[in-house]
Amino acid sequence: MRKIAIVGTGYVGLVTGVCLAEIGHQVTCIDNNVDKIATLLDGKSPIYEPGLEKLIHRNMAEKRLEFTTNHREAFFKVEVIYLAVGTPQNRDGSANLDCIFQAAREISEHVSGEIVVVVKSTVPVGTNDKIKQSIEENALSPLKVDVVSNPEFLREGHAIYDTFHGDRIVIGSSSKRAAAIIAEINEPFNIPIIHTDVRSAEMIKYASNAFLATKISFINEISTICEKVGANIEDVAYGMGQDSRIGSQFLKAGIGYGGSCFPKDTKALVQIAGNVKHTFDLLESVIRINNHQQLKLVEKALLRFGSLKGMRVAILGLAFKPNTDDVREAASIVLVERLLEEGGRITVYDPVAMDNARKILMNEVNYADSLREALYQADMALIVTEWDEIKEFPLEEFEKLMATPIIFDGRNCYRLEDIEQYAIEYHSIGRAMIKATQLTS
Numbered sequence: 001m002r003k004i005a006i007v008g009t010g011y012v013g014l015v016t017g018v019c020l021a022e023i024g025h026q027v028t029c030i031d032n033n034v035d036k037i038a039t040l041l042d043g044k045s046p047i048y049e050p051g052l053e054k055l056i057h058r059n060m061a062e063k064r065l066e067f068t069t070n071h072r073e074a075f076f077k078v079e080v081i082y083l084a085v086g087t088p089q090n091r092d093g094s095a096n097l098d099c100i101f102q103a104a105r106e107i108s109e110h111v112s113g114e115i116v117v118v119v120k121s122t123v124p125v126g127t128n129d130k131i132k133q134s135i136e137e138n139a140l141s142p143l144k145v146d147v148v149s150n151p152e153f154l155r156e157g158h159a160i161y162d163t164f165h166g167d168r169i170v171i172g173s174s175s176k177r178a179a180a181i182i183a184e185i186n187e188p189f190n191i192p193i194i195h196t197d198v199r200s201a202e203m204i205k206y207a208s209n210a211f212l213a214t215k216i217s218f219i220n221e222i223s224t225i226c227e228k229v230g231a232n233i234e235d236v237a238y239g240m241g242q243d244s245r246i247g248s249q250f251l252k253a254g255i256g257y258g259g260s261c262f263p264k265d266t267k268a269l270v271q272i273a274g275n276v277k278h279t280f281d282l283l284e285s286v287i288r289i290n291n292h293q294q295l296k297l298v299e300k301a302l303l304r305f306g307s308l309k310g311m312r313v314a315i316l317g318l319a320f321k322p323n324t325d326d327v328r329e330a331a332s333i334v335l336v337e338r339l340l341e342e343g344g345r346i347t348v349y350d351p352v353a354m355d356n357a358r359k360i361l362m363n364e365v366n367y368a369d370s371l372r373e374a375l376y377q378a379d380m381a382l383i384v385t386e387w388d389e390i391k392e393f394p395l396e397e398f399e400k401l402m403a404t405p406i407i408f409d410g411r412n413c414y415r416l417e418d419i420e421q422y423a424i425e426y427h428s429i430g431r432a433m434i435k436a437t438q439l440t441s
């Protein structure tokens, strides 16, 4: 058992803290957001993440998990401090490291003696070295710091599962002692550990996200060609994925990747390459393709209707993917903004992301309390997130509720043969368009 502090109680910090407590460590999570900590002290999770609240309760009750806004208190007598603060993008696409270096200053102020600092946040290559230097230079009392790069690979919505069943744990450090401590902390997860130098660990994180994003943009390009040559992207992706060298994951065509990481990490890697005078042509194309893909449904709707002025549009799903309330860089936001420019009248619905979406979309759209309410009298429905609730919604309800049952499905939620049973016009990604006249009954 180790005594650990986690700085930053967001998607990564909170999940890491809770899971480390669950495997027996003594964890204090610190965040400077007072509301978040108050919510946590109340035993509630400030984010939607399946299974998280149950683990918070259990570990708080068993006194292995604490929350505070006070850095001094959080760092008291700890052996290891994890940094899991945000690293959002600057205007030019580079990673903003303000929170990281603020956290480093707080360590300098409140810690003395010896400390291992584990960087979970995604940071450009070379940042870990700068963190070590910053903490040591600003230390108020003698301090020996070992920094370990331990990038996080969890997916939102599967965060607890991924923490316990990840494919690998990467530990990058120049200190054998520090690397051994972090390996020992993680041992109960029973996940293969990869030891590297610090810079390689930092690069593994960016390269992994960039590769996954590349797979998505690749399949989306194939889907566009499928539409033009009369092939079916679902069959094509399945056929490709059966080749174990390719693999079936991240070959789901749709309206592009969103979220707090792929968009920012791909741009940051382009910047990292640029800083060493390399133009990352491939990744720049991946980003360009994704920006275009996010607007695909509006493009299709414009092609179908000519103008969207005054049309009632139901947006189904706002989160950047199912099982999360996160709308950061979600396709829904880009789509809504573009639809508003085209004069659409928009009603949105999401099972859990409504509150977060409200903070961005404000009163520019109508908010429905249910799928039914969103679809009522709509001229078209745009499916943005493949929530189960949407996939399982009876197709006859689209027919009954909508003024004209026309669906633009950005996530290929339905099989074409199922749609063909209804008087629905159906446009999806990389597959034939189904006209309502193709009705079989």
Ligand SMILES: NC(=O)C1=CN([C@@H]2O[C@H](COP(=O)(O)OP(=O)(O)OC[C@H]3O[C@@H](n4cnc5c(N)ncnc54)[C@H](O)[C@@H]3O)[C@@H](O)[C@H]2O)C=CC1
Binding pocket: 007, 008, 009, 010, 011, 012, 013, 030, 031, 032, 033, 036, 084, 085, 086, 087, 099, 100, 102, 103, 106, 120, 121, 122, 123, 152, 153, 154, 155, 156, 260, 261
């Ligand atoms: N969200 C995800 O699924 C994943 C995120 N990452 C990376 O992990 C890092 C964190 O991401 P998220 O958890 O999504 O961010 P987040 O924005 O949800 O949480 C960051 C938290 O840090 C707090 N914070 C900032 N400065 C602080 C300070 N000096 N002291 C105490 N608290 C402070 C903020 O108040 C916030 O609650 C980023 O670098 C991200 O790229 C990596 C893998 C997965």
Ligand SMILES: O=C(O)[C@H]1O[C@H](OP(=O)(O)OP(=O)(O)OC[C@H]2O[C@@H](n3ccc(=O)[nH]c3=O)[C@H](O)[C@@H]2O)[C@H](O)[C@@H](O)[C@@H]1O
Binding pocket: 122, 152, 153, 154, 155, 156, 157, 209, 212, 216, 249, 250, 251, 252, 253, 254, 255, 256, 257, 258, 259, 260, 261, 262, 320, 321
């Ligand atoms: O660095 C991060 O933050 C994380 O980024 C992603 O995780 P996440 O963003 O939570 O979600 P994903 O499941 O990867 O999906 C990202 C986006 O890609 C889209 N996607 C995913 C897979 C696919 O086949 N097609 C596709 O369009 C999703 O709809 C979503 O918008 C990675 O999968 C994690 O390994 C990584 O830790």
